[in-house]
Amino acid sequence: MPLGPDSTERLARARGDLRMGVPVVIGPLLVAAAETLTPDRLAALRILGGDPVLAITARRAETLKARPYDGDIARLRLPPDASPDWVRAVAEPADDLATPLLGPFVALRGGDAAGHRAAIGLVKSAHLLPAVLAVEIAAPEDFAARNGLTCVTLAEATAALSRGSAVTEVVSARVPLAVSRAGRVHVFRPADGSEEHYAVEIGSPPRSAPVLARLHSACFTGDLLGSLKCDCGAQLNAALAQMGREGAGVLLYLSQEGRGIGLANKMRAYSLQDQGFDTVEANHRLGFEDDERDFRIGASILREMGFSSVRLMTNNPAKMDMMRGNGIAVTARVPLKVGHTAENARYLATKAEKSGHLF
Numbered sequence: 494m495p496l497g498p499d500s501t502e503r504l505a506r507a508r509g510d511l512r513m514g515v516p517v518v519i520g521p522l523l524v525a526a527a528e529t530l531t532p533d534r535l536a537a538l539r540i541l542g543g544d545p546v547l548a549i550t551a552r553r554a555e556t557l558k559a560r561p562y563d564g565d566i567a568r569l570r571l572p573p574d575a576s577p578d579w580v581r582a583v584a585e586p587a588d589d590l591a592t593p594l595l596g597p598f599v600a601l602r603g604g605d606a607a608g609h610r611a612a613i614g615l616v617k618s619a620h621l622l623p624a625v626l627a628v629e630i631a632a633p634e635d636f637a638a639r640n641g642l643t644c645v646t647l648a649e650a651t652a653a654l655s656r657g658s659a660v661t662e663v664v665s666a667r668v669p670l671a672v673s674r675a676g677r678v679h680v681f682r683p684a685d686g687s688e689e690h691y692a693v694e695i696g697s698p699p700r701s702a703p704v705l706a707r708l709h710s711a712c713f714t715g716d717l718l719g720s721l722k723c724d725c726g727a728q729l730n731a732a733l734a735q736m737g738r739e740g741a742g743v744l745l746y747l748s749q750e751g752r753g754i755g756l757a758n759k760m761r762a763y764s765l766q767d768q769g770f771d772t773v774e775a776n777h778r779l780g781f782e783d784d785e786r787d788f789r790i791g792a793s794i795l796r797e798m799g800f801s802s803v804r805l806m807t808n809n810p811a812k813m814d815m816m817r818g819n820g821i822a823v824t825a826r827v828p829l830k831v832g833h834t835a836e837n838a839r840y841l842a843t844k845a846e847k848s849g850h851l852f
Contacts, residue, residue: 500653501684512526519611519612520608524627525627528585546628547575548566548625550624553567553584558596560598566609584624586779615654660682660690662680665678670737672736678694681797687748693745695736695740698742706743709729710750711748728829729744753785758781771843808828810826
């Protein structure tokens with residue numbers, strides 16, 4: 494029996510390596526995450542020869558006035574005197590207003606950018622800033638083996654990032670809740686080694702009828718700390734309370750903090766909001782899209798639990814479209830008009846204006 498890791502397991506290793514600052518091999522490229530790059534590893538990359546390239550998203554390139562010739566990403570030639578601090582300054586917008594002249598940048602055009610695109614997708618899935626330093630190498634598999642580096646083919650990385658991950662229920666147990674003593678928590682584990690997701694089932698909702706459902710993305714600040722910057726905690730409590738009153742429902746608690754960018758990047762976005770940017774602008778300056786969440790996970794969990802139709806508790810019409818597009822019928826939208834505060838008024842207005850939320 495083979496004991497070595499398969500492609501999914503090697504991709505999980507690659508995420509962990511990048512978070513710790515260890516380069517990985519993706520297709521023909523040796524790749525390091527900009528956020529965790531160290532002086533020693535930058536020096537080692539330089540002596541390999543070739544031309545190191547700093548790849549960033551088109552969103553980040555727009556802020557830096559760099560040209561994204563590859564459409565969704567930009568490949569910037571690394572200056573000979575660039576330091577890890579310079580690399581991080583290109584990736585991290587915290588000091589953009591204080592030091593606006595990082596360029597001029599030399600953006601590459603032509604050639605194959607597929608490896609750089611896959612590498613950015615991988616660091617995004619690791620909840621790092623979406624920027625990578627890459628250099629092309631010969632005989633990548635041999636190079637990875639000699640240096641003890643994780644190696645994935647370009648086809649493996651591209652396929653994994655495009656298809657998402659299957660989820661499997663690990664365990665469920667009865668958990669009496671304040672809103673209902675008939676509570677049960679289900680734990681679902683993705684096959685790609687990412688964070689587990691949870692389903693809170695209230696009562697015994699029939700699988701043959703639309704279930705009152707809420708897809709709730711984890712929000713440490715709102716759900717646990719009672720932050721007034723968002724309406725997440727209020728929506729979580731209101732959804733569970735309504736399910737308790739009706740005696741049945743299912744709340745999916747998805748580990749997609751900060752619209753899928755992770756808690757650290759969410760805090761970076763909050764810092765940018767303190768500089769005057771709204772929530773969408775902050776995400777773009779960081780190099781992310783408005784919303785990086787993958788709601789295929791929610792649809793998969795509902796199917797695993799035996800549900801095929803929902804009455805969806807949401808203010809986001811796009812979430813209904815995503816459910817329908819992934820095989821879950823949405824028979825009704827149940828609004829959640831709670832949690833409005835003076836502190837989150839601009840945040841909610843931005844969601845309505847730029848993301849189409851209904852309040």
